[in-house]
Amino acid sequence: MRKNASRIAAAAGLAVLLAACAGDPATPGTASGAAATPVATTGSASAPVTGTPAAERSPSASPAPGGTGTPDLGAGREVATGIRTPWGLAFLPGGDALVAERDSGRILRVPAGGGQPREVYRVPGVTPGGEGGLLGLAVSPGYDEDRYVYAYLTAASDNRIVRFRLDDATPETVFEGIAKAGIHNGGRIAFGPDGMLYAGTGDAGVRGASQDPDSPNGKILRLTPEGEPAPGNPRAGSAVYSLGHRNVQGLAWDARGRLFALEFGQNALDEVNLIEPGRNYGWPEVEGKGDTAGGRFTDPLVTWPTGEASPSGAAIAGDTLYVAALRGERLWTVPLRDGRAGEPRAELSGRYGRLRTVAVAPDGALWLTTSNTDGRGDVRDGDDRILRYPASPGTG
Incomplete structure (x- = not known):
């Protein structure tokens, strides 16, 4: 079983001295430029940089999880209140x-x-601090048989992924050694339509880790349910699926099995990326759309100024990507067509404060969590809360 990640790029203790995440005021750094409004980029992505052709390496495109209808954003209601800093x-x-x-x-x-x-359940070994703690959750696709729940958490020495049954007090570590810090811990995990476990990690404030193919930081990882590097990854024996990421906290698949990921920018631009195996998404050389270095780097589909987004959670229902924004305090909707993005639209602006996670329930409803008790928001009566938006009649 895979218990140790590849070489960590640098000591996580240095991370707290470096750039803060996009949830805070901008920090010094070099960007490729800022935009005043969301930008949808429709150009084709550059070619993968390593491994065999993408068609041979891509996971199978079985039906994507979640509903196929359109959530009714005018019919939301609270389903739970009084939760302290909900994340996964x-x-x-x-x-x-x-x-x-x-x-x-x-x-x-x-x-x-x-x-x-x-x-x-109370997950043992969680060491909260800054942006770390108990982060993403995922339920095994075979839950009816194996009863496993997976969690991405910050422990005393690192970030790691564990699995457990709700009636078993001792989790099993399936992947460890992801550098931790007060910032940029990533943390989103999800099972893809291929049955593999995907994890979005952050650079832990050490920029060079994102471009280091031997570091699990600043990556999207693709693992078997047991925590081993998944078959068909760009590099045999490596869990790395894509690299050049700053801080990934949103993962979602469309009905054709295409993976979209959300990226926190630094000073200028947050991103939506179409993820393909082996591609390099540019951080720290590029923030947003910029010089692809002759095809070495892949441009995003959509960018936002960091003050309008700071995107954390992602979900796809029908042909729409839903993006939960922290600093932006809104829900972005992005129309998708054939792997391309249309013009983003802001919904629920300022209504509920910081929005952390969005997910599609088995019945097609869209669930949304706030994040106002995380130390960066203005706490409102009832925070934090979970909201449910039902699928429109005839679409779910």
Whole structure:
């Protein structure tokens, strides 16, 4: 079993001295330029930089998780309140949700139809601090048989992925050695339509890690459910699926199995990227769209000024990508067509404050969590809360 990540690029203790994430005021650095409004880029991506042809390396395109309808953003209602810094959100087969509290290490169960959250697990070994703690959650695609829940967490020495059953107090570590810091811990995990476990990591404030193919930081990782490098990865024996990322916290697949990821920018531009195996997304050489160095780097599909987004959660329902924005305090909707992005549209602007996670439930409803108790938001009565938007009639 894969228990140790590849070589860590540098000591995480240096990270707190470097650039803060896009959730905070901008920090010094060099960017490729800023835009005043969201920009959808429709040009084709550059070629992969390593390995065999993409068609041979891509995961199988089985139906994507989540619903196919259009959520009714005018029909939202609260399904839970009073949660402290919710981060991960994943659904059990029957529709109930599991919600991770970042700082307490608790996992709460929220009924599919709403109701009082109930603690069902407390993950041992969580060491919260800054942006670290109990982060992403994922439910095994074979949950009915194996009963596994997966979590990405910050431990005393690193970030790692564990799995456990809700009736077993001792988690099993399946992947460890992802450098931690007060910032840029990444943390989103999700099972893809190919049955593999994907993880978005951050650079932990050490920029060079993102371009180091032997470091798990600043990457999207692709693993077997047991934590081994997945078959068909760009480099045999390596968990790295894509590189050149600053801080990935959003992963979502469309109905054709294409992976889209959200990227926190630094001073200028947040990103939506279409992820293909082996491609390099440029950080720290490029922020947003810029010089691809003759095809070495891949440009994003969409960019936003960091003050309008700071995107954390991603979900796809039908032909729309939903992006939960922290600093932007809004839900962005991005139309998708054949792997290309249309003009983004802002919804719910300022209504609920910081938005952390968005996910599609088994019944096609869109669930959305706030993040106002994380130390960076203005706490409102009832925070933090979870909202549910049902699929429009006839579309779910």
